[in-house]
Amino acid sequence: HARAEGVKVATSELIMFLDPDDELELNACEIAYNNFDNNCNVLRFKYSLIGFDDNFKLTHPKDYEDFKKRVKKLEYFDFLMWDMIIKKDLYLKCLEFVYKYNLTQVNIAEDIAFNFLIINFSNDYKQIDSKLYKYYQNTSSMTNQKSQDRYKIFIETKNKILDFFNNIYKQQPNITKKEIYYSFYFAICLSIIHDKKELNKNYNIGIKKIFNKFNLSIKKKKINLYKKIRRYMIMLL
Template identity: 55%
Template sequence: MPLISIILPTYNVEKYIARALESCINQTLKDIEIIVVDDKGQDKSIDIAYEYANKDSRIKIIHNKENLKLLHARAEGVKVATSDLIMFLDPDDELELNACEILYIHYNNEFKLLRCNFSLIGFDETYNLNVAHSYDEYIQLSGKHVYYDFLMWGVLINKQLYLDCLLLVEEYGLDNINFIEDVTMGFLLINKTNNYSYIENKLYKY
């Protein structure tokens, strides 16, 4: 069983997906799986993904029957993940090559959620995203409607916790949500567990 499953919800990202996949397959932690979720775009993203999958058996490609949008595309990837730990990579972003290794080293089952720091690529230096360093600070920021820590990228997540929150999505009637998906799942995740931690390492390139 791989140590980490990286899930890439993929829709019309042919300009970037090769770069994203390269950042996955070249991870210093080799015992990973890479799940590309075909969310029925109209470009050559999945063709490019197959080129990589033919060379690396760790890459799995699953196909949605129709465009499910981000929340459910991610969910389909989680459902087939074989690791107990998952992380999401948007295919127009990248991971530092030691991202999985460092996150795995720092992960503790007590945490359930472990977020890393990030680099902003192509943004003005004054652009800022907020980050919480603890569960208490997370709650304080969310009360101020500061949403960075709701985002699903740059965080190592216990798979069962995520699946439990998917059940809450159904219970609360949020199945059809197709905007602020990260806010929805982030809120459910952090409220289902008070086990949250953060490391300063900049491991995600946004």
């Protein structure tokens, strides 16, 4: 909501975002502006991860061609709003669809919904190697609150985003690319499965111990099922 209200009153043709717990390099705006190509709607740049251990990685595509290859394999979806400079008009166009399909109450993973629209509208983006953004780990942020109530909100919110994807895909076939839809949808489904697993992790621990072997067997079957679903979705593409 803060991003949307900021963009509405911004007077520049181009927009960059900065979360309050992060930093930009001092010359970030200058570098981004000088590299922006008016033939594209979006310029993406790289970033530094600060405060994370070595196991945490964000493996983004090298360029748009790499993005398209990974999307067709259902291996990737864009989800960051702070690694880009974007035309204000494009953001406002995406915002119209957020309002139209009633996604305004979503305040977790809303950047995924925006990226879904941005990629579908843009058809391309430019990417530079400069690290312009400093992304700090924030253990007290909304996303990192891992209580049972929070996981319930995560699941509910992500289901709303799935509905949003479905509505756009069905009602706006002229703007929605099938491979983008499948890749984003598949990623959110996996995320919901993870949240449900975390939600139930500490629930009825005694009963879970009894059914550990049973759960392991079910888990293996689920993994095999997801592999089959993924292969089928790739065939559809």
